[in-house]
Structure formats: structure tokens, C-alpha cells
Amino acid sequence: MRQVLVRYKVKAARASENETFVRGVFEQLVRASPPGLRYRTLMLEDGVSFVHIFEADADGNPLADLSAFKAFTAEIGQRCDEPPVSTAFTQIGAYGTGAADRPRLDRSPMVIPLEILGIPQSNFVRAVRMACEEKALPYDLKPLMPHTPEVLAIHPLGKVPVLRHGDVAIAETRAIIGYLDATFPQTPVIPKAPDAAARTEQWISMITTSIDRALVRDYALAYFLPTGPDGAPDRQAIEAALPELQAKIDVLDAAVSGSDCLVDDTFTFADMNLMPILHVMLLLPESTAMMAKAKALTAYYERHATRPSFRNTAPPAN
Ligand SMILES: N[C@@H](CCC(=O)N[C@@H](CS)C(=O)NCC(=O)O)C(=O)O
Numbered sequence: 001m002r003q004v005l006v007r008y009k010v011k012a013a014r015a016s017e018n019e020t021f022v023r024g025v026f027e028q029l030v031r032a033s034p035p036g037l038r039y040r041t042l043m044l045e046d047g048v049s050f051v052h053i054f055e056a057d058a059d060g061n062p063l064a065d066l067s068a069f070k071a072f073t074a075e076i077g078q079r080c081d082e083p084p085v086s087t088a089f090t091q092i093g094a095y096g097t098g099a100a101d102r103p104r105l106d107r108s109p110m111v112i113p114l115e116i117l118g119i120p121q122s123n124f125v126r127a128v129r130m131a132c133e134e135k136a137l138p139y140d141l142k143p144l145m146p147h148t149p150e151v152l153a154i155h156p157l158g159k160v161p162v163l164r165h166g167d168v169a170i171a172e173t174r175a176i177i178g179y180l181d182a183t184f185p186q187t188p189v190i191p192k193a194p195d196a197a198a199r200t201e202q203w204i205s206m207i208t209t210s211i212d213r214a215l216v217r218d219y220a221l222a223y224f225l226p227t228g229p230d231g232a233p234d235r236q237a238i239e240a241a242l243p244e245l246q247a248k249i250d251v252l253d254a255a256v257s258g259s260d261c262l263v264d265d266t267f268t269f270a271d272m273n274l275m276p277i278l279h280v281m282l283l284l285p286e287s288t289a290m291m292a293k294a295k296a297l298t299a300y301y302e303r304h305a306t307r308p309s310f311r312n313t314a315p316p317a318n
Contacts, residue, residue, distance in 0.1 A: 118142075
């Protein structure tokens with residue numbers, strides 16, 4: 001039998017983040033149910049000292065295979081004022097520990113289902129779904145059109161996506177992403193380092209405003225929501241959109257010509273915001289021709305289109 005006690009003290013500002021990571025481990029443990037393991041985590045009354053008590057019947061560590069445990073341990077050193085110290089121990093006696101050993105999951109944000117409301121064809125809905133996939137967060141998709149009553153109950157302008165998480169309801173893609181990263185800190189989709197965070201925000205802002213407008217609203221929607229005679233696309237609107245379409249594709253091509261992602265080599269929410277838009281561009285003739293000439297942007301798209309988060313969120317074809 002292996003019995004180990006681990007103690008450490010986290011920075012006050014990171015205590016709730018640490019608690020969320022720990023809750024994530026217990027949530028996954030309940031589902032995985034590895035045999036021969038008894039494991040408890042205690043937070044001391046100072047709110048920053050943690051003690052983990054680990055007992056395994058066999059050698060090895062059944063926690064090591066859990067993605068939630070990997071996420072918990074990945075940056076623990078950076079969260080700590082006093083780093084983890086492990087001590088082996090021998091149990092002399094125990095009484096009535098069974099019920100107390102059971103994790104209390106009722107307050108865990110992981111056990112409250114995440115619901116994304118919005119049609120899967122929406123590039124913004126897909127971006128939020130990609131973030132959930134990258135963060136390994138299970139979610140339910142409710143494929144609602146904009147302006148339906150359930151959407152309007154959350155977004156006063158009726159736009160999708162909106163998010164429901166228990167009593168919490170949030171509108172606007174960037175606000176949803178902020179909530180997800182704060183509530184589930186594993187695999188942040190907005191980097192923590194100030195410089196990388198700011199450059200990610202810079203791209204999110206540009207994509208959500210100017211780039212989405214030029215590529216999706218003014219160009220692609222002229223095809224998908226046609227307003228021309230006999231339900232045909234409005235050719236005049238399409239022609240009028242082409243100069244800005246080309247200008248924005250040029251900007252994006254330059255942005256990824258020297259790096260793997262929009263922000264250095266880290267796949268952030270800026271990329272998750274952009275990839276669904278590029279997918280739409282490759283469905284339409286003028287933008288497909290422009291993409292073919294934008295070599296760096298095409299290579300960027302092809303590189304990231306293989307990611308499970310992108311493949312698992314493909315909208316239905318039609
Ligand atoms: N600023 C919003 C934009 C979302 C948006 O434009 N969604 C589209 C679907 S891709 C929509 O709901 N359109 C309906 C409308 O604008 O009334 C966000 O970032 O979430």
C-alpha cells in the first residue's frame with residue numbers, strides 16, 4: 001500500500017482557481033472510479049493551505065492518467081507560495097471516514113451542465129463550441145435561431161450564441177469565453193501572460209468587428225440569406241463587398257505568414273474565432289479564389305482544420 005500526504009500553500013489570488021482544479025479531479029474520479037484508491041483533499045481554514053491524502057492499494061498512481069489531474073498539476077508551482085511537499089505516512093487508526101471521504105460535488109461548476117444556445121451554422125456559436133472542446137468541457141448544444149424567445153430572454157438583441165450554466169446566463173461570445181476561462185481554468189483559451197493576452201484580445205476584437213462584418217455579414221450572408229429577385233443572391237451587394245473582402249484576407253494572410261497561430265504559436269480564442277469564418281469563406285466562389293492566392297492563410301487553415309475541436313463542431317452541410 002502507498003500512503004502519501006502532500007501539503008502546499010497557494011497565493012491568495014489563486015486559491016479559488018486551485019479549488020476549481022481540485023473539484024475537477026474529484027468530478028473525473030467519480031466517473032472513472034479507479035479501484036484501490038482512497039483520496040481526500042482538504043483546504044485549511046486560512047483558505048490557502050491545501051492537504052491531499054492519497055492511499056493506493058498497489059504501486060503506481062491511478063490519478064496520473066486523469067486529464068483533470070494533469071491540468072491540476074500542470075502549473076501548480078506557479079500558483080504556490082509554498083510548493084508541494086510530499087510525506088509518506090502510516091495510518092494508525094481511522095473511524096467513520098467513509099461518508100466524509102465521498103467528494104462533495106454539489107457545488108462543483110463541472111457538474112452543472114453547460115448549455116450553448118444557437119444554430120451550429122453560426123461562426124460565433126462554433127467558436128464557443130471550439131473553446132469548450134479545447135478545454136475538454138462537455139456541453140449541450142440547443143440549435144436555436146437568433147431572436148427566438150429563449151435567446152431573447154438572455155440576449156436583449158437576440159443574437160447567438162448565448163450560454164446557460166445553472167443560474168448563470170450570458171450573452172456575447174467574448175463574455176461567454178471570459179466566463180468559461182474563469183470558471184474552468186484548465187487550458188485557458190485567453191493566455192495568462194499580459195502581452196500574449198493583449199495580442200489575443202486585439203485579434204478577437206478585430207475579428208468580431210471589422211473582419212466578421214466584411215467576410216460574413218456583408219459578403220457570405222448575401223449568399224446564405226439572399227435578397228435578390230426570385231430568391232437569388234443580390235449580385236450588387238456581393239460585388240460591393242469584394243474590395244473589403246480582399247483587403248481583410250490580405251491582412252489575415254500577413255498576420256499568419258510568420259507564425260503557427262495569430263498569437264505566436266499558441267492556439268488561442270483568436271484562432272477559434274477565425275477558423276469558422278475561414279470555413280465559410282471556402283464555401284463561396286469569390287472568397288475561395290482569394291484564399292487560393294493567400295498562401296500563408298490557406299496553410300494556416302489546413303493546419304488547424306485537423307484539430308478535433310474544429311472537426312467535432314462542423315456544421316451540418318446544406
Ligand atoms: N457580438 C455578437 C455577435 C453574434 C452574432 O452576430 N451572431 C449572429 C449569428 S452568427 C446573430 O445572432 N445574428 C442575428 C442578428 O444579428 O440579429 C457576439 O460576439 O456574440
